[in-house]
Amino acid sequence: MEPRGCHLRKRDGPKGEQEERPSGDGNAETHRAPDLVQWSQHMEAVKTQLLEQAQGQLTELLDRVMWEAVQSYPQQGRPLPSIPLDSLSRTREPPLGKQKVFVIRKSLLELVLEFDLLIFSFGQLPLALVTWIPMFLSTVLVPYQALRLWARPGPGGVAWALRAGLGCSLLAAHAAVLCVLPVHVAVAHQLPPASRCVLVFEQVRLLMKSYSFLREAVPGTLRARGGEGTRDPSFSSYLYFLFCPTLIYRETYPRTSNIRWNYVAKNFAQALGCVLYACFILGRLCVPVFANMSREPFSTRALVLSILHATLPGIFMLLLIFFAFLHCWLNAFAEMLRFGDRMFYRDWWNSTSFPNFYRTWNVVVHDWLYSYVYQDGLWLLGGRARGAAMLGVFLVSAVVHEYIFCFVLGFFYPVMLMLFLVVGGLLNFTMHDQHTGPAWNVLMWTFLFLGQGIQVSLYCQEWYARRHCPLPQITFWGLVTPRSWSCHT
Template identity: 50%
Template sequence: MATAQTTNANGVRHRCVLGHKMDDLTNPVGIESKTDDAAQWHKHVQRVKVKILQQVQDQLSDILDTTLTEPVHASVNGKTSNISSPSSELFEISHIRTIYHMFVAVLIIFCVSTLAVDYIDQGRLVLEFDLLFYAFGKLGTVTWVWALMFVYTLLVPYYTLLFWGSFYHRCPSKLGLSVCTALVLAALQASVLGLLPIYAVVQHQLPPASRFIVILEQIRFLMKSYSFMRESAPEILKNTPKQGEKVHIPTFSTYLYFLFCPTLIYRESYPRNTHIRWKYVGVTVTMILGCLFYGYFILVRLCVPVFTSESHQPFSKRAMVLAVFHSILPGIMLLLLCFFAFLHCWLNLFAELLQFADRMFYKDWWNSTSFANYYRTWNVVVHDWLYYYGYRDFLWLSRRKFRTGAMLSVFIVSAVVHEYALAMGFGFFYPVMFFLFAIFGVVFNFTMNDKRQSPVCNIIMWLSLFVGQGVQVCLYCQEWYAQIRCPRTGNSIWELVTPRSWSCSHQK
């Protein structure tokens, strides 16, 4: 066995045994063993590389999504930020304002045509709004139900958080305290914000518009209170107070402001404007009233005559196809009106009154070439809530393994809530919205994704919106008149979930 000696920088000699090295080089078994170890090490390095790249990609994706979707919550150079809605900027362009003027002209034509028809048929010039007064009937009941929901949402979640946060860090059984508090709050939420609005709507037989006010406010209060608890509780958990200090609990005034400001994501501070533009408030209120009457005239002039006469006709494929095409124009007009009245006028009204500066309630969804982008930009307020508390939390629970599952869960929850609002608002179960949203919406979301950039895709998106709105208006109007002509005779589950238009359309 050969040996060699080497001397390091400090003069210390090391003996290297060369015999074993030479044996390793001449031993084929050693060569095979080292080759296997190298291959396994290479595979391990590749696996680690893939995991690291996936984690980096997830982190970058979260940072990008947060940057693009998170409202501005800080002042810049001491000045408040003022992010205006896309429509506000578009209306400054004369060409776009012309389109707005065209819609106003159509509203005037609706008024004149209604006056002319009433004069020819009845010999008088009177605009009657019987349908509008009926839809918003029993506002007294709506007021006390809303007041009860508001007082509960204002007091119970806040003082529940105050109680839990005050005792959490001092309690020996933190898990027991948290579980008991969560169960009590969940029971109260289910009773007051869950069952009470349903009981009021059904027991008092509220008309459609009044029903929608109660149900939509129910959903809003649930989403607001959840966001408040979801954002405040983790801060209490991770910020342990020092000796003699109190736990940081959000102030009552910030929570009260959050309940009215046009956002569903709770923050302790928001960008604020310096003053209220009262002229803008007056113009916005006028536009809301104009949209309300616009929708009334669309229903009276384009929907009621068609489906009143159709309800006395036998069902046929020809009649169904004609009804769908008759409903496309009023359907898309109602969609645009709802968008403009609520997402632009209503939210901007409250933003102005509360000096809320972040006005990014929607983006340029009309330019979308993919349904994925349309869903993100149509209603940014609701999308942010679903993204933070649905999509991201699902990914966190699944350790980022089921992105498709997270997306599907958000679609299903959104479809169920939309269908619940329509079912309670109209007073019957006819899952047209759920079917279109949860099936066709999911398919379009995955097939027409962000990779689609062709203008043809924008045409396809608008074509789908036209047809989808026509189908919804047609089927819901048919079911409405079928429920009137053929009321239910019992309260069995099968009768409640079976559309009356399927069995009543042939009766006269």
């Protein structure tokens, strides 16, 4: 028998099976059923409304992301098309979940010959070449003429003092031409980076060559006045020295027997290809990332990610500069001038210590620093302060590198100075030549990747920050303070 006031009612189970459950009073169940139905309908309406709101917000977010992506990839010299966000929302189809959607798009590293960046970088190149002419003429005439004034035979006393003073005055004018003229032209005419590279590299090269010629020739000239009979250098040897790929002056150099003009053309073509590839890397891997970075809120995570992102283009740029200049360019001039000694670099890629890397990366500049900074420093300090002489080499090299970056980019941001002088100096004294083995070579390459990433990331951020946030009033501290620290538009 069933208990009074209750009965068993069957309902479907999870698998469609019928199961019985106790039920209360029939009238209470009848009143409760409409409430449950209304509550279910209300919940369905709330769920539908929430889904529609979420879909609308997601669509708006995706439209905004697409619009910012279009803005972050501008075409130089062309205004961006004004596409309203509402039109993007109207034309967007419903999401397809995880299904593959095929659209017309190009590969990220596809070679597209867009010369906008190249044309911008080499803008006003004729002006830079015209500025180079008085710099070169001053280098050709002044140091050699000053040496002739000092070496002219005759009675000593007032006449020789006047000639010596005139020679020093000519050298001071020569230094002013080399130091002031390119800076004035670059600032007054706002030369773009590549045109500035031409001026600053020639400025540094001619200064180093002038110093080497005087440093090597003046002692012999002074000894000749004392009666030792040393022959004065010929003008042809000096003129040859100004073009040959070395910074150490000698009267003669080993020469090859003939000129391979096809080898010259091949090296110039490879150097041009490296320039085009460098512009391609900057346009594809750096500009889209850093163009609008200053418009976003600063965060340590974004900074670290930008540095890691810049390691690959940074090491590419390092290798391209090495191959284009130290191999192709110098070998082309060496072949045209039949210059025999072509060890412009050694196997720096196999280095297991930073001292070895600095000695083998750029042998041409290393020879100059070793001869005229390190050895002369030891001679001045008595031959015992090797650490101080080496520190002097790092100081001179770091200051010149930072000056080159400041000249080319048009702003002062001492990233190179700190990396070269502080980090590079510490690594030079800690990762010394006693460390050998493949692990140290891997560690050296790791530091190279990281250092190049830091340079590319910070310099690119500062470049765009100074364009997005110009100074309302030009002041000294405004010029030397990094704009990327405060520019967040």
